[in-house]
Amino acid sequence: GENVEQHPSTLSVQEGDSAVIKCTYSDSASNYFPWYKQELGKRPQLIIDIRSNVGEKKDQRIAVTLNKTAKHFSLHITETQPEDSAVYFCAASLMNRDDKIIFGKGTRLHILP
Amino acid sequence: DVKVTQSSRYLVKRTGEKVFLECVQDMDHENMFWYRQDPGLGLRLIYFSYDVKMKEKGDIPEGYSVSREKKERFSLILESASTNQTSMYLCASRGGLAVYNEQFFGPGTRLTVL
Numbered sequence: 001g002e003n004v005e006q007h008p009s010t011l012s013v014q015e016g017d018s019a020v021i022k023c024t025y026s027d028s029a030s031n032y033f034p035w036y037k038q039e040l041g042k043r044p045q046l047i048i049d050i051r052s053n054v055g056e057k058k059d060q061r062i063a064v065t066l067n068k069t070a071k072h073f074s075l076h077i078t079e080t081q082p083e084d085s086a087v088y089f090c091a092a093s094l095m096n097r098d099d100k101i102i103f104g105k106g107t108r109l110h111i112l113p
Numbered sequence: 114d115v116k117v118t119q120s121s122r123y124l125v126k127r128t129g130e131k132v133f134l135e136c137v138q139d140m141d142h143e144n145m146f147w148y149r150q151d152p153g154l155g156l157r158l159i160y161f162s163y164d165v166k167m168k169e170k171g172d173i174p175e176g177y178s179v180s181r182e183k184k185e186r187f188s189l190i191l192e193s194a195s196t197n198q199t200s201m202y203l204c205a206s207r208g209g210l211a212v213y214n215e216q217f218f219g220p221g222t223r224l225t226v227l
Contacts, residue, residue, distance in 0.1 A: 009153070043219060099144065100146065100161055105153065105155035
């Protein structure tokens with residue numbers, strides 16, 4: 001079955017700098033890669049996703065890149081702000097009827113003042 | 114606006130008790146999921162269901178069972194609670210039979226087993 005590895009487990013960046021979180025997946029058939037953000041005490045929420053037919057997607061300060069050959073994908077946050085402090089989960093899925101999303105273990109991002 | 118609700122935010126039970134965690138979604142989603150979240154271990158899938166009365170084991174089903182009698186409701190059952198089941202439990206739902214549907218999470222139930 002699918003396995004998703006996420007690095008680093010903890011990341012501290014100065015406010016205004018960029019943050020990068022990297023994930024790898026094992027099942028080459030996976031075709032959907034969402035990223036979830038979980039703020040302290042709240043539920044995980046989707047912030048951006050990418051499909052296997054796209055190499056990069058951007059939404060304001062966040063972007064995701066996908067390298068299907070290497071089976072890895074990354075989340076990039078530019079001009080980080082205090083509200084970016086949270087746990088981020090990457091995930092991979094093969095979207096079919098019996099579909100489940102496999103999550104990485106999460107990255108705790110700290111934005112330092 | 115999708116809503117996934119869980120019956121309790123906090124629950125304290127004793128070892129050996131039978132525990133029911135309820136999850137309800139209001140968007141007619143086919144797929145529903147139960148995860149547990151522990152520090153450093155991320156979101157681990159316990160069970161999921163892609164239709165009424167259907168269930169599939171996830172990665173850590175031992176000690177748990179589920180029930181899906183109605184499409185909108187997915188229950189997680191701890192037959193005999195143990196201290197190692199102290200955790201945050203998250204329910205989620207997602208529309209099926211269509212690709213790339215967003216998965217929505219409930220607010221979570223923090224269960225403590227004494």
